Amino acid sequence: xxxxxxxxxxxxxxxxxxxxxxxxxxxxxxxxxxxxxxxxxxxxxxxxxxxxxxxxxxxxxxxxxxxxxxxxxxxxxxxxxxxxxxxxxxxxxxxxxxxxxxxxxxxxxxxxxxxxxxxxxxxxxxxxxxxxxxxxxxxxxxxxxxxxxxxxxxxxxxxxxxxxxxxxxxxxxxxxxxxxxxxxxxxxxxxxxxxxxxxxxxxxxxxxxxxxxxxxxxxxxxxxxxxxxxxxxxxxxxxxxxxxxxxxxxxxxxxxxxxxxxxxxxxxx
Amino acid sequence: xxxxxxxxxxxxxxxxxxxxxxxxxxxxxxxxxxxxxxxxxxxxxxxxxxxxxxxxxxxxxxxxxxxxxxxxxxxxxxxxxxxxxxxxxxxxxxxxxxxxxxxxxxxxxxxxxxxxxxxxxxxxxxxxxxxxxxxxxxxxxxxxxxxxxxxxxxxxxxxxxxxxxxxxxxxxxxxxxxxxxxxxxxxxxxxxxxxxxxxxxxxxxxxxxxxxxxxxxxxxxxxxxxxxxxxxxxxxxxxxxxxxxxxxxxxxxxxxxxxxxxxxxxxxxxxxxxxxxxxxxxxxxxxxxxxxxxxxxxxxxxxxxxxxxxxxxxxxxxxxxxxxxxxxxxxxxxxxxxxxxxxxxxxxxxxxxxxxxxxxxxxxxx
Numbered sequence: 001x002x003x004x005x006x007x008x009x010x011x012x013x014x015x016x017x018x019x020x021x022x023x024x025x026x027x028x029x030x031x032x033x034x035x036x037x038x039x040x041x042x043x044x045x046x047x048x049x050x051x052x053x054x055x056x057x058x059x060x061x062x063x064x065x066x067x068x069x070x071x072x073x074x075x076x077x078x079x080x081x082x083x084x085x086x087x088x089x090x091x092x093x094x095x096x097x098x099x100x101x102x103x104x105x106x107x108x109x110x111x112x113x114x115x116x117x118x119x120x121x122x123x124x125x126x127x128x129x130x131x132x133x134x135x136x137x138x139x140x141x142x143x144x145x146x147x148x149x150x151x152x153x154x155x156x157x158x159x160x161x162x163x164x165x166x167x168x169x170x171x172x173x174x175x176x177x178x179x180x181x182x183x184x185x186x187x188x189x190x191x192x193x194x195x196x197x198x199x200x201x202x203x204x205x206x207x208x209x210x211x212x213x214x215x216x217x218x219x220x221x222x223x224x225x226x227x228x229x230x231x232x233x234x235x236x237x238x239x240x241x242x243x244x245x246x247x248x249x250x251x252x253x254x255x256x257x258x259x260x261x262x263x264x265x266x267x268x269x
Numbered sequence: 270x271x272x273x274x275x276x277x278x279x280x281x282x283x284x285x286x287x288x289x290x291x292x293x294x295x296x297x298x299x300x301x302x303x304x305x306x307x308x309x310x311x312x313x314x315x316x317x318x319x320x321x322x323x324x325x326x327x328x329x330x331x332x333x334x335x336x337x338x339x340x341x342x343x344x345x346x347x348x349x350x351x352x353x354x355x356x357x358x359x360x361x362x363x364x365x366x367x368x369x370x371x372x373x374x375x376x377x378x379x380x381x382x383x384x385x386x387x388x389x390x391x392x393x394x395x396x397x398x399x400x401x402x403x404x405x406x407x408x409x410x411x412x413x414x415x416x417x418x419x420x421x422x423x424x425x426x427x428x429x430x431x432x433x434x435x436x437x438x439x440x441x442x443x444x445x446x447x448x449x450x451x452x453x454x455x456x457x458x459x460x461x462x463x464x465x466x467x468x469x470x471x472x473x474x475x476x477x478x479x480x481x482x483x484x485x486x487x488x489x490x491x492x493x494x495x496x497x498x499x500x501x502x503x504x505x506x507x508x509x510x511x512x513x514x515x516x517x518x519x520x521x522x523x524x525x526x527x528x529x530x531x532x533x534x535x536x537x538x539x540x541x542x543x544x545x546x547x548x549x550x551x552x553x554x555x556x557x558x559x560x561x562x563x564x565x566x567x568x569x570x571x572x573x574x575x576x577x578x579x580x581x582x583x584x585x586x587x588x589x590x591x592x593x594x595x596x597x598x599x600x601x602x603x604x605x606x607x608x609x610x611x612x613x614x615x616x617x618x619x620x621x622x623x624x625x626x627x628x629x630x631x632x633x634x635x
Contacts, residue, residue: 164361171325172358174345176419177375186371190362 034249038242045237056239057246066228066240070247072138073225076214077207079142084149084207085200089192091150092157093184097167110154113147118212121147126216136219144213149203153196160195161188197262201255209248273301273459274336274426276322281331283317283483291317293483295331299427299459304450306462306470309480310506315463318480319429322461324348335426346375351420351458353433357412359404365391365415366400372423390418394452410441417449427459434469446472467507471495479503487541496557499541500632504555511561511599513554517546524624527552529595535572537627546629553630558602560626563590563618570621578616594620 033047038056040049060066091110095103113121125144126135134140165188173187214224223231229241276299283292292314299305307315320326322333324345332339340348351372359368366387373383391397394414404412413433420428430449434442450473453460464470470477471491478488479502487499498504501512513535518526524536525545537554539545546552563578564570576594588606592599599620612618 166356166358168354168356168358169360171323171345172352172354173360173371174325175323175348175350175352176372177346177423178371179346182375186360190360 031249034242034245038239038246040239040242042239045239045242056243059238060240060243063240065223066225066244068221069223069225069228070244072222073208076138076142076145076224077204079139080145080149080207081200081204083143083146084203085153085196087146088150088153088199088203089157089196091154092161092195093188093192096158096161096165111151114151118210122212122216125213129217135217136222137217138222141214141217141222141224144217145207145210148206148210148213149200152203152206153199156195156199156202157192158195160192164191164194194262198259201259205252205255208251273457275299275301276427276459276461277332277334277337278318278322279332279334281318281321281333282329283314283321283326284329290329290483292321295480295483295485297478297485297488299461301459302457304453304460304462304473304475306464306474306477307480307485308464308467308470308477308506310465312482313480314483315465315480316431317483319431319461319463323350323352323429349423349426350429351423351425351427352429352431353413353416353420355432355435357404357416359412359415359419361404363403364400365396365402365404365407368404368415369418369422371419376423386422387418390422391415393455394418394448409437410445413437413445414448417452421452421456421458425458427461428453430460430462430464432464433462434464434466442469443472449473471507479506481506496560496626497538497541497628498555498630501553501555501630502632504628504630508557509600509602510555510557513556513595513597513599515552515554515595517548517550517552519548520545525552525629527554527629529574530597531574531595533574533595535574535622535627536624537572537629538625540629540631543631554627555630556622556627558589558600559587561599561601561620561622563592563601563603563612564621568621571624572627573619573621575617575619578612578614578618580614581611583611592618592620 037045037047037049039052039054040046040056041053042050088110091106095107121144129135129140169187169191170183173183178186209226210224211226211230214227215230218224218227225244225247229244232238232241278295278297278299281292281295282290284290295314295318297305307318309315317326321328324340324343324347328341333341335349360371363371366384369387369390370383373386374380378386388397388400391400394417396411396414396418399407399411399415404415407415416433433449434445437445446469449460460473462470462473474491476488477491477494478485479494480486481502487494487503489497494503495507498507498510504510504512513527513529515527515529515535518528518534520526520539523539525539526534526536528534535554537556562570564573574594576592576599579591579593579598581588581590583606587602587604588611590601590603590612592601601620
């Protein structure tokens with residue numbers, strides 16, 4: 001192992017890099033051109049952009065419809081994460097090391113929303129909720145997004161529990177006088193925290209840029225940011241789209257940073 | 270420190286449904302300040318018994334009492350036992366002081382007071398400088414001491430130890446055995462230990478209850494169960510022994526006479542239970558290797574049999590002879606050994622033992 005790494009030109013490694021580089025470029029390039037395109041002087045999206053102005057950002061912040069879409073998106077994603085994180089965590093705790101008939105069916109149902117094609121889910125929900133006049137409300141979208149967040153939290157909390165929770169730890173806490181709530185707080189909570197955070201960050205990302213459900217459920221006052229961008233692409237090609245896209249990139253970077261920092265802290269010395 | 274209490278386990282059974290019993294008719298009393306060990310192989314029901322006392326397993330039949338009060342309906346958090354589990358089970362996100370103070374916190378004690386009590390407890394186990402460390406920063410032995418402190422800090426009715434030293438290496442294990450025993454005497458707490466390690470049980474206990482197949486086979490002081498085992502299982506489980514089969518030739522003066530395969534007759538203590546076997550019944554005598562002697566010419570003992578030395582090995586602390594006698598191999602262990610007096614293989618010898626050191630066994634399926 002050490003020998004291979006010390007060789008000046010390990011052929012295998014060079015080939016690996018050569019194969020990976022174009023794939024990596026293809027993955028990152030679309031993201032890299034977003035911010036420069038947002039900095040254009042022009043009134044339309046174009047490549048290459050006409051350097052350099054921040055008018056797309058100021059226009060975006062001055063436009064009431066764009067701002068309200070941004071706020072709606074945040075409201076939806078935050079509520080979806082709160083519901084999904086709670087449901088996903090409790091589901092993971094409830095199913096941890098339990099065996100009962102139908103356990104796999106329950107786990108399958110929890111995971112179903114991310115396995116079923118989005119368009120099928122959206123259509124089904126639309127047909128179900130339209131007669132009940134629930135379309136067009138941001139809470140409806142949030143609750144449906146919570147269905148998408150739950151599996152991600154469920155999976156990551158499940159992993160945390162497998163790593164960090166032993167039945168002996170629970171017994172130990174109980175023998176020391178901890179009731180059910182205290183066990184939840186002092187044994188389960190510290191064990192699930194890293195998984196909960198990772199799942200919540202991922203879940204927020206999934207909800208924030210979800211288009212299909214948001215499109216089906218939209219109302220006059222509940223157009224989420226990605227839906228607004230989608231429609232703007234069709235009608236006016238305004239650089240505000242690029243400003244909004246920059247926001248998505250910033251959020252993604254923030255989420256990754258938070259995760260990297262907490263993962264480092266959680267690792268035992 | 271509050272006075273320890275009397276723990277009484279009374280005709281306790283545990284079944285997981287059907288006729289299969291994990292624990293059958295177990296009764297014992299853990300007297301205040303006593304160190305009692307449940308010793309047995311895996312599957313003997315010892316851990317299940319401990320878990321029923323702790324409240325993690327329900328009792329199918331029988332009662333468990335503290336000072337006469339039945340605790341069967343109390344959940345584990347309302348019972349008052351300090352338990353040290355296999356693998357320590359310390360809270361990884363709390364430091365040592367917080368771990369030890371945890372049971373006091375659960376009892377609603379204020380932060381200052383409980384940290385003071387935790388510090389006092391840590392001092393007793395020699396960990397005063399480690400309060401701020403996290404469990405993963407400690408060695409196995411130190412973690413064990415933290416677990417012990419945490420189980421003792423809240424004045425429990427008794428200390429329950431579930432194979433607490435299983436994960437440690439031999440040397441550290443012996444050191445901790447002495448420390449635990451010493452701490453137990455100093456604090457005056459009752460201890461119930463569960464282990465499969467017979468040396469650990471002998472070293473630490475006031476009394477040992479040997480378990481097999483869910484029940485207690487024999488209970489007594491370490492010397493009593495070691496020297497006077499009741500059954501072949503107990504004799505074999507607690508160290509090495511010689512089993513000599515034969516036929517009972519009658520009983521007299523509190524001993525039984527057994528006629529071995531070669532027609533020689535030896536005397537032994539009568540079985541611990543089941544009564545004295547009738548003349549002509551099959552008998553099995555157990556004699557520890559260190560209780561059998563190779564007799565010098567002219568020397569005699571209560572029981573003497575003849576044999577021939579097969580091999581002699583010097584092992585440092587003692588020497589070990591294998592002697593062919595009564596159609597089988599008899600192991601003789603002795604500390605009297607020198608190059609000059611060693612008995613060479615092939616020598617005809619006489620083996621002897623005192624009738625009090627030989628134990629006729631009950632429950633013999635020959």
